[in-house]
Amino acid sequence: xxxxxxxxxxxxxxxxxxxxxxxxxxxxxxxxxxxxxxxxxxxxxxxxxxxxxxxxxxxxxxxxxxxxxxxxxxxxxxxxxxxxxxxxxxxxxxxxxxxxxxxxxxxxxxxxxxxxxxxxxxxxxxxxxxxxxxxxxxxxxxxxxxxxxxxxxxxxxxxxxx
Numbered sequence: 048x049x050x051x052x053x054x055x056x057x058x059x060x061x062x063x064x065x066x067x068x069x070x071x072x073x074x075x076x077x078x079x080x081x082x083x084x085x086x087x088x089x090x091x092x093x094x095x096x097x098x099x100x101x102x103x104x105x106x107x108x109x110x111x112x113x114x115x116x117x118x119x120x121x122x123x124x125x126x127x128x129x130x131x132x133x134x135x136x137x138x139x140x141x142x143x144x145x146x147x148x149x150x151x152x153x154x155x156x157x158x159x160x161x162x163x164x165x166x167x168x169x170x171x172x173x174x175x176x177x178x179x180x181x182x183x184x185x186x187x188x189x190x191x192x193x194x195x196x197x198x199x200x201x202x203x204x205x206x207x208x209x
Contacts, residue, residue, distance in 0.1 A: 165199035
């Protein structure tokens with residue numbers, strides 16, 4: 048089915064044939080992400096269908112081929128989902144650690160193999176500073192502060208879990 052730009056497209060327009068015709072594109076993009084299991088594959092496929100629907104709504108034949116535009120939409124939807132999943136996972140881990148730590152006795156959790164900078168970053172994070180704030184305060188990037196923080200958390204976990 049040829050997809051055309053038309054001012055007569057309304058919210059009642061039937062996008063099902065367009066979506067069905069382009070599911071091969073969804074499969075192709077999903078495969079590039081190498082889903083870890085069938086559930087994640089199904090989730091990515093659904094995100095791809097949603098992305099196709101969004102792309103079909105915005106498509107303008109004078110600007111690009113539909114497949115080119117749709118590919119970007121599909122990829123973006125999946126990446127957005129992965130970022131959200133990663134952020135939620137990171138927050139759960141940090142919340143679990145923070146909840147198990149009495150903040151008034153934070154120095155008790157420091158291990159002998161932690162560097163002074165790791166201890167400082169843990170203290171600053173528990174005071175509510177962002178990695179950007181910490182990096183600026185210490186004179187490095189937020190990414191650097193994040194890596195040092197992760198190193199410290201790993202040491203704390205090893206020490207705590209025995």
